[in-house]
Amino acid sequence: xxxxxxxxxxxxxxxxxxxxxxxxxxxxxxxxxxxxxxxxxxxxxxxxxxxxxxxxxxxxxxxxxxxxxxxxxxxxxxxxxxxxxxxxxxxxxxxxxxxxxxxxxxxxxxxxxxxxxxxxxxxxxxxxxxxxxxxxxxxxxxxxxxxxxxxxxxxxxxxxxxxxxxxxxxxxxxx
Numbered sequence: 515x516x517x518x519x520x521x522x523x524x525x526x527x528x529x530x531x532x533x534x535x536x537x538x539x540x541x542x543x544x545x546x547x548x549x550x551x552x553x554x555x556x557x558x559x560x561x562x563x564x565x566x567x568x569x570x571x572x573x574x575x576x577x578x579x580x581x582x583x584x585x586x587x588x589x590x591x592x593x594x595x596x597x598x599x600x601x602x603x604x605x606x607x608x609x610x611x612x613x614x615x616x617x618x619x620x621x622x623x624x625x626x627x628x629x630x631x632x633x634x635x636x637x638x639x640x641x642x643x644x645x646x647x648x649x650x651x652x653x654x655x656x657x658x659x660x661x662x663x664x665x666x667x668x669x670x671x672x673x674x675x676x677x678x679x680x681x682x683x684x685x686x687x688x689x
Contacts, residue, residue: 515678516629517567519576519617520558521585521669521688531557531602531641534662538644541654546644554680559587559604559641559669561617561689563677566627573674573683575620581687582613589665592656593640598647600655601640604667610639617689641667 523531535546535557564572587604594600604610615634622628630636647655674683 515676517564517569517572518560518675518677519562519621520560520673520675522671522673523557524668524670527667528557530662530665534643534658537658538655541651544644544647544651544655557641559639561614562621562632563629564621564626565629568624569674571624572621572626575624576617576689577686579616579620579689583688584668584670585610585688587667587669589667590663592659599642600644600647601642604639606639613689
């Protein structure tokens with residue numbers, strides 16, 4: 515499948531997003547990352563998604579980036595992508611963009627093939643919550659999301675994650 519370089523959240527943020535997933539799953543027709551594919555998805559924000567890659571080379575390149583420590587994200591919006599994917603949308607800070615661009619530069623140096631939606635200038639930072647949301651479920655989904663907004667999220671660790679299997683490789687810092 516694909517390999518993602520992901521920011522992962524502190525226990526409080528992780529719990530809030532998982533509780534949102536559970537609430538949405540309870541509504542007929544709203545499937546979330548909790549039940550998507552292998553069921554091992556984590557609440558996350560992806561800096562980069564790679565279609566072709568060498569895991570060890572990518573891991574070494576990203577691990578070589580400076581550890582900038584936890585990243586605070588202010589989330590106060592919901593977004594919808596094509597094909598019904600719903601997400602939480604954090605405010606875009608200069609720090610977030612700079613970190614993402616450094617990660618992209620590092621992974622591209624390994625010869626990896628970056629998905630076009632993660633190229634600097636095209637990337638839309640997001641925290642996926644639901645997949646293939648039907649139009650009739652948009653009202654309940656929006657209501658559930660608005661119940662947790664605004665969300666002050668803390669991304670305090672990072673990992674490489676294989677989206678096809680859920681396998682993950684923790685990174686030593688937070689790029």
